[in-house]
Amino acid sequence: MLASPTARPAPPAGIGSTLRRLWPLLRPHRRRLAAGGVCILVFVLCWPLLAWLAGRLIPAIGAGNVVVTLQTILAALAVFVVQKAAQFGQDTLLAAPALHVSQALRHELFARLQRLDFNALEKLSAGDLTYRLTEDADRVGEVIYKTIQDTTPSALQLLAVLGYMVWLDGTLALATLLLAPVVALLVSGFGARVMGAAERSQQQVSELASLLGEAIAGLPLVRAFAAEPWLQERFDREIALHRRARYRTLRLLALQHPVVGLLEAAGILAVLLIGAWRIQSGDLNSQGFSSYVAALLMLIDPIAHLTTNFNEFQQGQASLQRLRAIELEPVETPDRADAPPLGPVKGALVLEDVSFAYSPGQPVLHRVDLRVHPGEVVALVGPSGAGKSTLFSLLLRFNACQQGRVLLDGHDLADLRSRDLRRAVALVPQQSSIFSGSVAEAIAFGREASPEAIREAARIANADGFVQNLPQGYASRIEERGSNFSGGQLQRLAIARAVLGNPAVLLLDEATSALDAEAEEAVQSGLEAAMAGRTVLVIAHRLATVQNADRIVVLEAGRIVEEGSHNQLMAQAGRYRDLCERQFIHLES
Incomplete structure (x- = not known):
């Protein structure tokens, strides 16, 4: 996919909608979440106990009471051991659900990506989609992990310690709580601005990824045009x-951080002043105040964590919205629930009054009628934009015609299961797109096939010879984009991939146009073997390659303007003859 406008933005999502979106992914991990929740409760309840022990420890140290000091330290040590064990439990128990959420998001979105309507898919940038399914999905997983492993314990710690402070001295606690709304407003205001800035930053990363994808694929072209300075700029x-x-x-x-920290420091100093006044008035003793100060210090860490995590949550919200944008893109028309199995296919194709437009009012095909008999080889020729590739997309049901219907052996394609249809109709594209992996895997392409069947498909495609000469034969590895194979070899592997399932219909889209003469001869030999006994439709701009077709159909502006054999069309002295003469092809004597 080429770089182009990115997916439409999703509507803003709040915390509630985020949890509703992600809860189905977390539900299978309820037991682990519950066990982690127990660990969180133990971890949180240790804080008030430690504050109480601190209240005993500080006066004991001041009084030089070694026995009480030692007892308190040992008790505090035991509480710390229990607390840290609970913390380890919560961290390990809650990590797996968060990672599963990230994995499940990727799985769901990639599955949807494979079902997207082709018109929508072509508008999306490959680099942007890659970023969404990697960085954005990871960020959402990290936010989930921090929410259940850090934010939740921090919030509960805040409540538990504040409750203990209220129990110790309500007046002091009230003074402390007066600062909370100010801090909350500041954090919320900053969070909204951080979310907006994060969305812009992530969009820039997506655009950078798109440019990188184009640049890496086009480096040879850039060098050929000495355009390195332009690309660098x-x-x-x-x-x-x-x-x-x-x-x-x-x-x-x-x-x-400094603004919130300054408020926290001012609050602590104010509490110390009020505490001195409360002790002087006899409403609070030194042990109670020591416990209160210890509890107050225990608020700093959870407040800092909540502030940081809130900012990360806002950035995670931006990532989740970008992931949700893929969910809003339309998917291809699903199969009918009562779609019948296709059964054996002979390969008869019929287009009845077919019209199609990508945009309203701009038809690409206009009332096309075409009948192709089983085993017939039909070439589709015409200028660019005549509708040839669109006709192929209708035959593969990548798109659905807006008027008329397309039939395979009398079955309307709209009534068939897409998997059955695409097993019966195979495509050999102009640019052979071969996935990395072994040669055998590239030919099988996700289908169950024996080594004998794979080799037979390669033999038909005239590929078995060069594959056998590879160091590891069919186990030899194809690198990314097939960089360690020639164009002719890759195209023959693409033909083998197409014929492996023994399709009844073969669609050839300029299958030899990008090859030199020697490679074309080898590929053409494979194509002729692959075409034997099958219904074949060929798109060709080089008309010399289709002169032997049973029938040639000339398309122009989405209409069939001529059809017949090469000699018949040359004798008509019409549009086909004009195209041939431009390519120096003449009527055979």
Whole structure:
């Protein structure tokens, strides 16, 4: 996919909608979450107990009472052991659900990506989609982990310690709580701005990833045109935009920490002053105040964690919205629930009054009628934009015609299961897209096939000879984008992949146009063997390659303007003859 506008933005999501979206992914892990919740409760309840022990310890040290000091220290040590064991339990128990959420999100979104409507898919950027399914999915998983492993314990610790402080001295606790709304407003305000900055930063990373994908694939072309300075300038511009967007996010975070920290320090100093007044008035003793101060200090850490995690949650919200945008894209029309099995296929194709438009009012095919008999070889020719590739997309049900119908052996394609249809109709594309892996895996392409069947498909495609000469034969590895194979070899593997399932219909889309003469001859030999006994439709701009077709259909502006054999069409002196003469092809004598 080429870089193009990214998916439409999803509507803003709050914490409630986030949890509703993710809860189905967390539900299978209820037991582990419950066990982690017990560990969280033990961890949290240890804090008030430690504050109470601190209240005993400080006066004992001041009085030089070694026995009470030792007893209190041993008790505190035991509480710490229990607390840290509970913390280990919560961290390990809650890590797995968060990781499963990230994995499940990727699984769901990649599965949906494979079902997207082709019109929607072609508008999406490959680099942007890659970023969403990697970085954005990871960020959501991290936010879930921090929410259940850190944010929840911090919030409960805050409540437990505050409750203990209220029990110790309500007046002091009230003074402390007066600062809470101010801190909360500050954190919320910063969080909203951080979320906006994070969305812009992530968008810049997506655009940078898209440019990188294009640049890496097009480096040979860039060098051929000596366009390295132009590409470097584009790249530098994108990384500068990313740096500025990221810097705005970091600057907001950097400003938030000192502002909130200054408020916390002012609050602690105010509490110390009020505490001195309460002790002087006899309403609070030194042990109670020591416990209160210890509890107050225990609030600093959870407040800091909640502040940081809230910012990360906002960034996670931005990532989740970007993932949800894929969910809003339309998917291809699902199979009918009562779709019958296709059964054996002869390969008769009929297009009845077929019209199709990608955009309203701009038809690409207009009232096309075409009948192809089983075993017939039909070539589709015509200028670019005539509708040839669109006709192929209708035959594979990548798109559905808006008027008329397409039939295979008398069955309307709309009534068939897409998997059955695509097993009966195979495509050999113009640019052979071969996935990395072994040669055998590339030919099988996810289908169950014996080594003998794979080799037979390769033999038909005239590929068995060169594969056998590879160091590891069919186990030899194909690198990314097939960089260690020639174009002709890759195209013959693509033909073998197409014929492996013994399809009744073969669609050839300019299958030899990108090859040199020697490679074309080898591929053409494979194609002729693959075409034997099958219904074949061939798209060709090089008309010399289709002169032997049973029938040639000339398309122009979405309409069939001529059809017949090569000699018949040349004798008509119409559009086909004009195209041939431009390519220096003449009527055979």
